[in-house]
Amino acid sequence: MSDLISLRRRFALAPLLAALSTALWASGCGGDNDKGPLPDATPVSTACLVSTDAGGVTVGSGVPGDPGLPEPSSGYRVGKQAVSGKTFMVSTANPRATQAGCEVLAAGGSAADAAVAVQMVLGLVEPQSSGLGGGTFVVYYDAASKTVQTYDGRETAPAGATENYLRWISDAQQTAPLPNARASGRSIGTPGTVRVLEMLHSDHGSRPWASLFDAGIALASNGFPISGRMADAIAGARSNLLRDPDAVAYFLKADGTSKLLGETIQNPDYAATLQAIASGGAAAFYSGAIAADIVAEINRTEAGADAPGALTPGATTLADLAGYQAVRRNPVCIDYRAHRVCGMGPPSSGGIAVAQTLGILENFGLNAFGPSALDIEGGKPSVMGVHLISEAQRLAYADRNKYVADTDFVPLPANGVSSMLDKAYLRDRANLISFSASMGVALPGVFPGAVALGSSDQEGKGTSHVSIVDAQGNAVSMTTTIESGMGAYRFVRGFLLNNELTDFSATPSDAAGPIANRVQPLKRPRSSMAPTVVLQRNADGSNGELLMATGSPGGATIIQFVTKTVVGVLDWGLDAQQATSLVNFGSSNSTTTGIGGEHPNIVAADNGNGDALVTGLRALGHVVSVSAQSSGVSTVLKVQVDGQPRLQGGADPRREGLVLGD
Ligand code: GLU
Numbered sequence: 001m002s003d004l005i006s007l008r009r010r011f012a013l014a015p016l017l018a019a020l021s022t023a024l025w026a027s028g029c030g031g032d033n034d035k036g037p038l039p040d041a042t043p044v045s046t047a048c049l050v051s052t053d054a055g056g057v058t059v060g061s062g063v064p065g066d067p068g069l070p071e072p073s074s075g076y077r078v079g080k081q082a083v084s085g086k087t088f089m090v091s092t093a094n095p096r097a098t099q100a101g102c103e104v105l106a107a108g109g110s111a112a113d114a115a116v117a118v119q120m121v122l123g124l125v126e127p128q129s130s131g132l133g134g135g136t137f138v139v140y141y142d143a144a145s146k147t148v149q150t151y152d153g154r155e156t157a158p159a160g161a162t163e164n165y166l167r168w169i170s171d172a173q174q175t176a177p178l179p180n181a182r183a184s185g186r187s188i189g190t191p192g193t194v195r196v197l198e199m200l201h202s203d204h205g206s207r208p209w210a211s212l213f214d215a216g217i218a219l220a221s222n223g224f225p226i227s228g229r230m231a232d233a234i235a236g237a238r239s240n241l242l243r244d245p246d247a248v249a250y251f252l253k254a255d256g257t258s259k260l261l262g263e264t265i266q267n268p269d270y271a272a273t274l275q276a277i278a279s280g281g282a283a284a285f286y287s288g289a290i291a292a293d294i295v296a297e298i299n300r301t302e303a304g305a306d307a308p309g310a311l312t313p314g315a316t317t318l319a320d321l322a323g324y325q326a327v328r329r330n331p332v333c334i335d336y337r338a339h340r341v342c343g344m345g346p347p348s349s350g351g352i353a354v355a356q357t358l359g360i361l362e363n364f365g366l367n368a369f370g371p372s373a374l375d376i377e378g379g380k381p382s383v384m385g386v387h388l389i390s391e392a393q394r395l396a397y398a399d400r401n402k403y404v405a406d407t408d409f410v411p412l413p414a415n416g417v418s419s420m421l422d423k424a425y426l427r428d429r430a431n432l433i434s435f436s437a438s439m440g441v442a443l444p445g446v447f448p449g450a451v452a453l454g455s456s457d458q459e460g461k462g463t464s465h466v467s468i469v470d471a472q473g474n475a476v477s478m479t480t481t482i483e484s485g486m487g488a489y490r491f492v493r494g495f496l497l498n499n500e501l502t503d504f505s506a507t508p509s510d511a512a513g514p515i516a517n518r519v520q521p522l523k524r525p526r527s528s529m530a531p532t533v534v535l536q537r538n539a540d541g542s543n544g545e546l547l548m549a550t551g552s553p554g555g556a557t558i559i560q561f562v563t564k565t566v567v568g569v570l571d572w573g574l575d576a577q578q579a580t581s582l583v584n585f586g587s588s589n590s591t592t593t594g595i596g597g598e599h600p601n602i603v604a605a606d607n608g609n610g611d612a613l614v615t616g617l618r619a620l621g622h623v624v625s626v627s628a629q630s631s632g633v634s635t636v637l638k639v640q641v642d643g644q645p646r647l648q649g650g651a652d653p654r655r656e657g658l659v660l661g662d
Pocket of ligand 1: 527
C-alpha cells in the first residue's frame with residue numbers, strides 16, 4: 001500500500017485510489033506469484049502472467065480470466081486500470097502479441113527484439129491491421145546514449161507508378177482502376193515492415209533473429225481462437241475477400257460464410273513464411289519465391305470464381321521488392337514545457353503535426369483546463385481544454401495538408417522542420433486562436449519562398465501501435481499498418497497485402513498547384529502515424545531519461561489521439577491508463593470537432609444535446625460530432641513510486657489490448 005500512497009501524491013488523484021487500489025498492482029505481472037498456484041501447467045516465464053482474483057493466468061491458457069479468451073469486440077471496455085511493472089513492459093493491441101513481447105523481455109531480450117516477436121504475432125492474430133505485407137515506423141530511445149533514432153519502413157510506390165496511377169487505368173484509358181483503387185493492384189505499396197525490423201534488430205537487437213519468430217510460428221501452426229475484432233473484420237470484408245481464392249480459403253468456411261469469433265484458425269502458410277524469414281533474413285522475403293508470389297498477386301488481372309471480374313494490375317516488379325530500403329531518419333522533436341517530445345518525421349506527418357500542436361498549446365496554461373470528475377476513464381474533458389487543443393490542431397493540420405509529404409521528393413517549406421516548429425512561428429499561430437469562438441477552418445501558415453502547392457487530407461484506418469520498454473530502459477514506439485482494415489484484401493503466403501498507396505493524393509494537383517503528396521515513382525505516401533517518445537529535459541537542454549512511449553492507429557486522427565494522451569500525462573497528470581482511456585477529441589481542420597461518443601463519460605444520445613461538453617463547444621461555434629472513435633493507444637510511462645523507478649502501462653479500452661511487464 002505504501003506504493004499506492006506515494007502514487008496518490010504523485011498524481012494527486014485521491015478520489016481514484018479506492019478503485020485503483022487492488023487492481024493497479026494486481027493487473028500487472030510482477031509480484032503476483034504469491035496470489036495462488038498457476039491454473040495452467042504451461043511452462044511460461046512467471047513474469048508474463050495476468051493476475052486476477054483467482055491468481056495468475058497465462059495468456060492463451062483458456063482458463064477464466066484469460067485476456068486471450070475471445071470476446072465480442074465492444075466499443076469500450078469500462079474499468080481498465082493502469083498496470084505496474086518494475087523494469088520492463090509491453091503494451092500492444094492484442095494479448096497474444098503482448099505475451100510474445102513480454103516473454104522476450106523476460107528472457108533478457110531488448111525492446112528491439114520484443115518488437116520483432118510482437119509484430120510476427122500481430123500479423124497473425126490481428127491480420128486486418130498490420131503484418132508482413134505492410135509498413136512500419138519505429139521511434140527508438142537508446143537509454144545508454146539518451147538518443148532518439150527513428151526508422152522508416154514505409155511502403156513505396158513501384159518504379160513504374162505514374163502520377164495518375166491511383167485514379168486512372170492508364171493515360172489512354174482515363175477511368176478508375178477496377179474494381180476500385182483500393183482493391184486493385186494499384187493500392188499496394190512495396191512492403192517495408194520486414195526490412196525495417198531487420199534494420200532495427202541489427203542496430204539494437206540482442207537475441208538471435210531466428211528465435212524471435214518462435215511464438216508466431218507456434219501460434220500459426222497450432223492455431224488460435226479468432227478474436228472479436230478479427231471476426232468483425234472478416235465479416236465486414238467478406239464480399240471483398242471473395243475476389244481472392246487464397247483469402248477465401250483462409251478467412252471463410254467451406255460453405256462460404258465468414259469464420260467466427262472463437263473458432264480456431266491455423267495458418268500454416270504464415271508459419272512457413274516466418275520460418276523462411278527466420279532462417280533467411282529479410283532477403284528471404286524481398287527475393288525468391290515469396291517475393292515472386294507477392295508480385296504475381298499485385299499483378300493479377302482476374303478475380304477468383306467467387307466474385308469474378310477484372311482487376312487492374314499494379315506495376316510492381318521483382319526489382320521493386322529487391323530494391324526496397326528501410327531508412328534511418330532523424331526524429332522530429334519539440335521542447336514542450338519541461339519535456340522533449342520526439343516522433344516520426346516525413347514521410348509521416350505525425351511527428352510534425354503533434355509537435356506543432358504542442359508548440360502552439362505551450363502558449364496557453366492548459367493545466368487550468370484539465371478534465372473534471374476524474375475517474376479511471378480519464379474524467380470529463382473541459383470545454384476550454386477541448387476548444388484550445390482542437391483549434392491548435394486545425395492550425396497544425398492546415399500546414400500538414402499543404403506542406404508535408406515524402407521529403408525525399410518534395411522539400412518542406414523554408415528551412416524545413418526547424419521553420420515549421422519555430423517557437424516564434426508557433427506563437428504567431430497561437431495568436432490566431434480566440435477564447436470565445438472557433439476559427440472553423442484554419443489556413444496554412446505562410447513561409448518565405450515556399451512553392452505554390454495544393455492540399456490533400458487523405459488516410460484510412462487499419463493499424464496497430466506497440467509501446468515497449470526493456471530492462472535496460474530502451475524504448476520502442478512502433479506504429480505498424482496495412483492501411484485500411486484488411487488492406488487491399490489480397491492474401492499471399494499467409495498474410496495480407498497493404499493498400500497504403502491510397503494514402504497518396506489520387507489527384508496530382510489542384511487550382512493552387514501540384515500536391516506535395518501526389519504519386520511519384522518510388523515515393524512513400526504521406527502518413528499520419530505518430531509513434532512518440534517523451535523525454536525529460538536536462539537543465540542544460542540535453543536529452544534526459546525516457547518518460548513515456550505512446551502512439552495509436554486511427555488514420556489522420558492518430559495525431560489527435562496522440563496529442564490527447566501526451567497532454568493528458570504532461571499537463572493533466574493522468575496515469576498511463578487514464579490518458580489512454582481519456583475521451584478522444586480534436587479536429588482535422590474542418591468546422592467539425594469530434595468528441596468520441598463511445599466513451600462512457602460522454603452522453604452521445606440525441607446527438608450529444610444532453611452533454612455539457614458538447615453543448616459548450618457548440619456555443620463556441622464548433623460543429624460537434626459524437627461519432628464513436630476507434631483509437632488504439634498503447635502507452636508505457638515511467639513513474640517514481642517511493643523514490644523507486646517503476647513502469648506503468650495502459651492499453652486502449654476501445655480495442656483488445658493488454659499490458660504485461662515484470
Ligand atoms: N495508413 C495510415 C497512415 O499511415 C494509417 C491508417 C490507420 O491508422 O488506420 O497514416
